[in-house]
Amino acid sequence: MKKIILLLLSLVFLLGMESSAYASVPKRLTGNNQYETAVAIAQDGWEQSDYAVLANGETYPDALCAAPLAQKYNAPILLTTFNDLPSVTKKELAALKVQYVFIVGGTGVISEAIESELQTMGVKTIRLSGHDQYDTAVQIARELPSPHEIFVVTGEDYPDALSVAPIASIAQAPILFVPSDYLPESIKKFISENTINKTYIIGDKDLINDNVVGQFPGGERIIGSDKYVRNVNINNKFKQLISAKCIYVARGEGFADALAGGPLAAKLKGPILLVDPNSDELPSSIVAYLHRLRADRVQPQLTSLGGTAAVPDILMQKISNFLKEQSSGSISKSDLISGVIQRIDANSTVVNISLSTPSTYIGATQYQVCIKNCAVSSVVPIGTDTTVNQQVSSGSTVQVKFTNAKGDQIGSITNVLLKATTTTLQTDVVSCTLKSTDDNSSVITINLRNPSVYRGATRCQVYVNGLESFIMPIGFPMTISQELNSGDIVLVTFYNDKTAIVGPVNVPFKLVKNK
Incomplete structure (x- = not known):
């Protein structure tokens, strides 16, 4: 009993x-x-x-x-x-x-x-x-x-x-x-x-x-x-x-x-x-x-x-x-949001924001990028590219606003970490060497080995902090009118003999000091 x-x-x-x-x-x-x-x-x-x-x-x-x-x-x-x-x-x-x-x-x-x-x-x-x-x-x-x-x-x-x-x-x-x-x-x-x-x-x-x-x-x-x-x-x-x-x-x-x-x-x-x-x-x-x-x-x-x-x-x-x-416990998925930098141009950045397993943002179909609570891009479908009207480097955080098809905000504005996309295959070996630097200028060289994505490239151009170099043959020294340091990020675009762009443009690479 x-x-x-x-x-x-x-x-x-x-x-x-x-x-x-x-x-x-x-x-x-x-x-x-x-x-x-x-x-x-x-x-x-x-x-x-x-x-x-x-x-x-x-x-x-x-x-x-x-x-x-x-x-x-x-x-x-x-x-x-x-x-x-x-x-x-x-x-x-x-x-x-x-x-x-x-x-x-x-x-x-x-x-x-x-x-x-x-x-x-x-x-x-x-x-x-x-x-x-x-x-x-x-x-x-x-x-x-x-x-x-x-x-x-x-x-x-x-x-x-x-x-x-x-x-x-x-x-x-x-x-x-x-x-x-x-x-x-x-x-x-x-x-x-x-x-x-x-x-x-x-x-x-x-x-x-x-x-x-x-x-x-x-x-x-x-x-x-x-x-x-x-x-x-x-x-x-x-x-x-x-x-x-x-x-x-x-x-x-x-x-x-x-x-x-x-x-x-x-x-x-x-x-x-x-x-x-x-x-x-x-x-x-x-x-x-x-x-x-x-x-x-x-x-x-x-x-x-x-x-x-x-x-x-x-x-x-x-x-x-x-x-x-x-x-x-039948639903435990959370929102997975990723932000990718597709390209960095002279005065803008192309990014792509994707959303998977939505929970907070269910019903969202569009997004807009904001910086300091100000919109800096147009509203585009989730998973497609949008242009941010300023330069944004890899590792930066932007705000993203999600909306539905009617334009109504879904969930709260969230912070998203941006990462540079992996645009080169393992066969492409790009090295950026800082040859010399002083208060007013820096000399760097760009080398490319085993090209795949950049196959056919013979020339390159460097862009950094609003300044760009002349288009020079790969491996030739080029001068930027700015003091740079080892570890700084430069943006590189490759061209062929006809000065046509080869591969993605303005890809970020890290400078390595010449030994």
Whole structure:
């Protein structure tokens, strides 16, 4: 009997060990409608709260800026219709023992009748509203601590505001709405009243034009080709603020579930990922995001916001399975990136960047070379040559930015060590001898034996540090107007009798001092 008990205990222990290696089983917070879903979200995050934020569950403009306010007061966001407080919302307010409710929006958004009903329940109400959604956002912002940074999103759609909500909440930074082509006076006044050093503008100039962006201090755009790419780019940008130990998944084709989920995500310092409920496939941007988490061995608790029509089971299962693959050890490959110098010319360098067994950079099809965070090449397909607009020597490190076919960045910019390609066969023996040197010039000779790649070569030319020699017969001394030392790298090009290039040009070789 004791052996059986020990065996059972051992099995329980092993099963516990095995389950801990995997991401937690996804859970779903949902109800029969958006009001019940908001209550389910509140019940998951709060047992009691003195404060709650009440927003209209049928129209988004006023409500989307409320998440930082909810975070300030550790409050859930609950939803109502315009003129009828849902019974499920009313019961949750009572269950949480809420004493104060922030009503977001004017009487044209949430009626006076609802405000009166709340007061009848013994709840004190504070209405935050303006003459339009832009002004309402400013009124909400005034309830927050004086900000040094703000988030700016289009007032004509909701996904970008949903994406930044947890991050802005954690940072206690206001979310402001703007039209695409002008800056409302209420926002201008708010900017003048505060010492704002940084403004994060979500979207490119098609959403918010440059004239509007130019009126914000310290403006920085966070862009993407669509709302799903922007959603991931936002989460990547602020990955230091969010732990990703909890990830909330919501539909990108509706606002109510993610609106209510924003304060819960912020409370647990987790991001919200947006998915397309009309597709069985995850957006490529999310796949890349999950690759990063997997590479960092993050095993988050996954929570979907809304029913299966909002976040289909198949999408949650794909996310879960993807993250399980890392912990089970079935995928352990990492990105293998190599950088090769193909040729060094007078004012440029031809390089080739290849990528194999992608993990972080899955979905990448193109690359661009950067030096000191400035692009120095065009965007070309991975594995093909590109010209860097300056000389880069073997052993140098450059930055490489990977993108997909749409031009969206995949993963973070990475450092890549460049190496000179092996352009000569073993039969080619090239020697570079430093004959003499002084303060103003150096004399060197180039010799070639057993030519294969350089078969037919009779002449050569040396290039170093922006200076080039005359084309001279192989083995003849040639002068460079620069002091050189043994071990320096020179670039050699070989020619035939007709001065036609033989083999690769500007191949790097090391100088050896004449004995």
